[in-house]
Amino acid sequence: MKNYYTDNPALKFQLSHPVMEKIVALKERQYRDYKQYDDAPENFEDAIDNYNRVLEIVGEISAEVLALNAAEVDNEGPKIVNNEIIYAEGTQKDHEALKNAGLYGMSLPRAYSGLNFAYVPFVMAAEIVSRGDTAFANIWGLQDCAETLHEFASEEIKQEFLPRINQGDTCSMDLTEPDAGSDLQAVQLKATWDENANCWRLNGVKRFITNADADIKLVLARSEEGTADGRGLSYFVYDRKHKAVTIRRIENKLGIKGSPTGELVFNNAPAQLVGERRLGLIKYVMSLMNGARLGVAAQAVGLSEAAYREAHSYALQREQFGKKIVQFPQVYEMIANIRAKTDASRALLYETTRFVDIYKALIFIAQERPLTLDEKNEMKQYQKFADVFTPLLKLFATEYCNQNCYEAIQIFGGSGYMKDYPMERMYRDARITNIYEGTSQLQVIAAIRGVGNGLFLSKIKEYEGVEIDSKLIHLKEKLMIMTAQYLTSVAKFETTSEEYDFHARRMVEMAGYIILGYLLLIDACRCDSFRNSAEIFIAYGQAENSRSAAFIHNFDTGLIEKYR
Numbered sequence: 001m002k003n004y005y006t007d008n009p010a011l012k013f014q015l016s017h018p019v020m021e022k023i024v025a026l027k028e029r030q031y032r033d034y035k036q037y038d039d040a041p042e043n044f045e046d047a048i049d050n051y052n053r054v055l056e057i058v059g060e061i062s063a064e065v066l067a068l069n070a071a072e073v074d075n076e077g078p079k080i081v082n083n084e085i086i087y088a089e090g091t092q093k094d095h096e097a098l099k100n101a102g103l104y105g106m107s108l109p110r111a112y113s114g115l116n117f118a119y120v121p122f123v124m125a126a127e128i129v130s131r132g133d134t135a136f137a138n139i140w141g142l143q144d145c146a147e148t149l150h151e152f153a154s155e156e157i158k159q160e161f162l163p164r165i166n167q168g169d170t171c172s173m174d175l176t177e178p179d180a181g182s183d184l185q186a187v188q189l190k191a192t193w194d195e196n197a198n199c200w201r202l203n204g205v206k207r208f209i210t211n212a213d214a215d216i217k218l219v220l221a222r223s224e225e226g227t228a229d230g231r232g233l234s235y236f237v238y239d240r241k242h243k244a245v246t247i248r249r250i251e252n253k254l255g256i257k258g259s260p261t262g263e264l265v266f267n268n269a270p271a272q273l274v275g276e277r278r279l280g281l282i283k284y285v286m287s288l289m290n291g292a293r294l295g296v297a298a299q300a301v302g303l304s305e306a307a308y309r310e311a312h313s314y315a316l317q318r319e320q321f322g323k324k325i326v327q328f329p330q331v332y333e334m335i336a337n338i339r340a341k342t343d344a345s346r347a348l349l350y351e352t353t354r355f356v357d358i359y360k361a362l363i364f365i366a367q368e369r370p371l372t373l374d375e376k377n378e379m380k381q382y383q384k385f386a387d388v389f390t391p392l393l394k395l396f397a398t399e400y401c402n403q404n405c406y407e408a409i410q411i412f413g414g415s416g417y418m419k420d421y422p423m424e425r426m427y428r429d430a431r432i433t434n435i436y437e438g439t440s441q442l443q444v445i446a447a448i449r450g451v452g453n454g455l456f457l458s459k460i461k462e463y464e465g466v467e468i469d470s471k472l473i474h475l476k477e478k479l480m481i482m483t484a485q486y487l488t489s490v491a492k493f494e495t496t497s498e499e500y501d502f503h504a505r506r507m508v509e510m511a512g513y514i515i516l517g518y519l520l521l522i523d524a525c526r527c528d529s530f531r532n533s534a535e536i537f538i539a540y541g542q543a544e545n546s547r548s549a550a551f552i553h554n555f556d557t558g559l560i561e562k563y564r
């Protein structure tokens with residue numbers, strides 16, 4: 001039987017990262033659930049065994065159910081029948097398979113019928129599911145909406161909604177509107193307090209909503225009359241049982257066709273407030289989106305992995321000019337680049353997830369007892385890193401996913417363009433990853449803070465301090481040269497100048513190539529199998545950074561006018 005977890009040793013490698021012991025102890029609160037719940041681990045080894053067991057099930061379902069249904073689902077898509085969305089038959093089977101295996105509500109505490117998984121194995125499951133079917137990864141992955149309810153909702157709301165996730169209830173995050181896309185401060189959907197019914201009422205339109213007909217909807221709405229910015233927005237939970245939302249249409253789109261994207265009208269829909277008024281966008285949606293960005297990055301890495309395997313196995317068997325095409329330098333270079341970019345994205349995915357795991361666990365611990373000063377500092381520190389690493393990750397993983405699928409089609413030649421092979425679908429599916437949950441441009445706007453406040457540099461210096469295998473020391477030397485080049489480029493601008501914004505992407509990418517390079521190098525020191533990718537990626541990153549540095553160095557400020 002095929003298994004997308006056990007056939008990919010890079011995943012177990014990430015699970016064996018030295019920081020996992022700390023993460024699991026925090027998540028399991030020193031294993032206090034052990035006596036209360038049958039499935040709770042007794043110690044670290046037990047927890048890892050448990051993660052392995054569950055991920056093996058995810059791996060098997062992804063390979064044996066999701067991947068086999070994916071083409072049919074892509075072809076059939078969902079439809080609207082009597083204001084309800086009916087999934088494609090394959091999607092229904094996928095959903096049942098994961099629900100029956102207890103794979104919804106993975107990160108929720110056991111008290112809410114969850115598995116209490118740390119984010120690292122949860123994100124890993126998302127990567128594996130996406131490798132099986134990227135469209136289905138949305139339907140399954142939106143379970144992480146439950147995380148924001150868990151963090152910010154009242155106990156009453158948690159009791160009402162969270163145990164339902166494990167039963168397979170689906171979720172959606174309803175943020176975007178026709179005039180509020182990247183700029184969510186412009187959201188207009190109205191929330192008014194209904195004194196008689198003792199609830200909030202939602203009225204207005206949302207568009208481009210994934211899982212449009214979800215059982216549990218998290219909705220961003222304007223609760224404060226007369227306001228026009230983010231401070232007038234609050235966050236609500238709506239239950240599908242009220243049947244007060246009309247599905248205007250399902251979008252006919254380029255890719256992820258199995259994932260229903262809909263336009264909705266809220267008609268006096270009853271809803272409950274989550275957390276405090278006015279903090280909807282500023283606090284809750286920011287947290288929700290950071291989690292979702294991690295999910296999209298995992299989706300992108302899973303798809304890159306799938307593209308690599310498709311392209312590699314095709315190149316091994318296709319012959320031209322009397323040779324396997326994998327023997328041609330231009331082809332094996334493309335394959336090696338896909339491998340290196342996938343490995344680099346994955347290294348950043350799990351590094352970022354480890355930051356999130358630590359600070360989130362401390363946030364939840366702080367709800368149970370006061371944190372010590374050291375714990376408070378640690379929480380703040382990891383949160384700061386997560387806040388700049390998350391957009392960096394989303395930018396790199398999703399742009400690489402697009403590049404990887406593009407190159408994979410190239411390796412297939414004309415056959416890649418045909419629906420006879422899965423690459424055609426994967427290529428279409430990749431295109432959304434750098435658009436939703438904030439376009440790449442918006443990720444740059446978030447990540448540039450890490451350039452300006454020196455957070456990226458402080459991590460780079462930390463990585464520089466890690467002991468490196470003497471056989472790989474030449475790679476560290478390259479990364480140090482790249483760091484000096486990055487600092488010279490950044491020093492050229494005032495952070496408040498238009499030039500700084502103009503070159504923001506170049507500077508973020510320069511920092512990114514160094515960070516990803518170090519992560520791969522450190523991985524290569526722990527495991528030989530990453531050596532090739534580290535060598536290839538750092539050579540590639542060095543060339544890319546030199547190009548950016550030269551562009552910045554030679555750039556005449558007056559040129560900006562010409563671009564306008």
Ligand SMILES: Cc1cc2nc3c(=O)[nH]c(=O)nc-3n(C[C@H](O)[C@H](O)[C@H](O)COP(=O)(O)OP(=O)(O)OC[C@H]3O[C@@H](n4cnc5c(N)ncnc54)[C@H](O)[C@@H]3O)c2cc1C
Binds near residue numbers: 174211437
């Ligand atoms: C298939 C699909 C599923 C989706 N699912 C959901 C969902 O479940 N829930 C939800 O709420 N939304 C969802 N969305 C919406 C998605 O998040 C938005 O489409 C996305 O955030 C971009 O917004 P927009 O489409 O309005 O583009 P715009 O915001 O109009 O952007 C257009 C262009 O301008 C650029 N741009 C905008 N502002 C800036 C800036 N300040 N600086 C530089 N460039 C800028 C953008 O990068 C982009 O290139 C989905 C969209 C799609 C296509």
